[in-house]
Amino acid sequence: MLFQCWSQDTRTFKVFQFPSNKIPTIDGKADDWKMVPENYTVGMDQLWEDSGKHSKANPKNLDVSVKVAWVKGLNRLYFLYEAYDDYWDFSLPGLHNDTFEVIVDADQSGGPFIDRFHPNPALTNTMDAYFSYHGVHAQNYHIFTPAEGKDWTLVWGSQPWIKELPYANAATHYNFKAGESGKLTLEFWITPFDYAGNDPSRAVESILEENKNIGLCWAIIDYDDVNNEKNNGFWNLSKEHTMYGNASYSLPFKLMPLEKQFQKEINAKWTFNVIDKNKRTVAFINHSEGEIESYKWNFGDGNFSSEKNPVHEYKEAGKYIVVLDISGPKGKSRLSKIWDVAVK
Template sequence: MLSKFVAAAALAGAVVTAPAAAFDKPQTTYKVFQFPQDRIPRIDGEFSDWDMVPESYVVGQDQMTDQDGGHHNPDKTLNIRVKVGWVKGLNRLYFLYEAKDDYWDFSLPGLHNDTFEVVVDADLTGGPLIDVQHQDIWKPEWVGQRASKTDPRVPGSLTHWYSHGVQAQNYHIMTPHKDKDWAMAWGSPTWIKNFPFANAAQSYKFTPGQSGTYRLEFYITPFDHADPEGPERSVESKLREDALIALGWIVIDYDDVKTDAKNGFWSLSTQRPMFGLASDLPLFKLMPIENAKLEARWSWKVVDMDRRLVAFHDDSVGKATGWHWDFGDGTSSTEQHPIHAFAKPGSFVTILDVTGPDGTSRRSKVWDVQLR
């Protein structure tokens, strides 16, 4: 578990750097590509939106551990590629999953289905999210669920069930999904797999038992608290540039519809129980836009209305080395993130000019800043 200080910092909106040793692969941080806001991927089964993502962002099967689970000999027939993206201002993670397999198993209506299983813990709380294989360390109070007359220490009780998938989420994605939901949200808040909190589109040309290439694009919304009673009682994870999130996936490969034996169980984590223990997840960094042209952007927040004290924040894209703020009241500042007290009430035209190696850019906001 993270310290109370780190958790409090996350709630306050700070960019949190997790102690890497608390998660899997402490020497490795994977990257999440930032899409520009005018090039958000469309979930339509046409994958050209992803062409702009460099190969350096691809997580291949060479990064995954063959867990196998003792079922059969490790499956050597898979070829897996994954890209992950995000868009600044949207609390969504976008995925492109590509897999080649010699035998696609998806004819049965239940859980027996070739699977891409994604687990996300965006606020780095760590700890168990599913009780399977973790009943010895399961502590329901970690996720703050409501009290129950049933014993929280007893697996299967109402309180115990209520905790599943609340503080971190597991998406058991069917590949392909045919005549069934695209994913099983493993836990009590099953609504997280539904639009607008998630969406998916796939492409394939094979039938069950055949070989071929499968492609899937989708997005999910990570939650600090995904309440079983619905989104109205839930808290989305706030995705911020340069922040770390815990994220991982498993590929389960079935090759025999007559049994539940798996021919392959591949995990991005070195720890097989990562599907239910967020502390076993690797870390990903939400990257800035690559090769971004300089563009002035800024935001503001009233700190004290009685004193008309306003905090301004530079949100510019690209490399800025100089800032000039015109507050619209005859005063200015060259700080990057100034705090300014307006002498009189009013509605102000406030302007930020930024300079950098790539030139200059200006952003004015007309009457956004209004003080009484």
């Protein structure tokens, strides 16, 4: 089977944005994902079986589709994993288990991130590297499908706390027994981290922002015989087998804006920063959406502005009701914030 080298892989994938009022419930069902267009689906046609055991995908043996999503304002990645397998291997308590292995490098820092790949040979495969380096700047989730009688995932590193609430959640639906065929639906979300060591108090979440690319990749490890330690396939989204421990081999996934049918034609939105407490100076930042022709700010103290991003100095201490009215060819919109803006 012919593979291109990683540097020639120019594919970019999309991460669907759920509207804030349609966040999926983690129940192992695909109902909440019906709104996601098919062009967000990553199927078997995007994967390489890089152990040479299969020349091409056979849906009678294994058929997998994955959708990834996010919600603006939440540093979470949502996944829907749907898979048919002709032999589900999950009866053993250890690592031998059909697996969906996900790596995430949300700030695209790149580079190796497991102990055996440590750039310092003196630290390779050491516990020092495991605790200070393994899974710290990028994370590997070894997700068991299904996880019967075991944790839903192995977090490959010294930070097992990231697989629990409030950092992750998962649910699976299936009706087959070990060794049988059937369909599995796995639904989960994870929190990506720029820094995630053994101590959660020092962790730094990755900030997810619209139109930003994140590094993401996965592989499906397919076992077909509980008596055989070797798997029957390693289906990889990356063209480099060692993507599981090197974030440079992840692929760019773009955090997409809302699809057009979920967007308001005009929508007033704004935030503020107090930039000088002594002078009671406040900067107002417009985040409004749509085609906008005019802005009208009411600062709540008898003063107004038609600027897009005004800076206002309050003469007196107090709590203020600040209103932004916008208008354009598609209509009008208003956003009022009551007593959020307070100066002393």
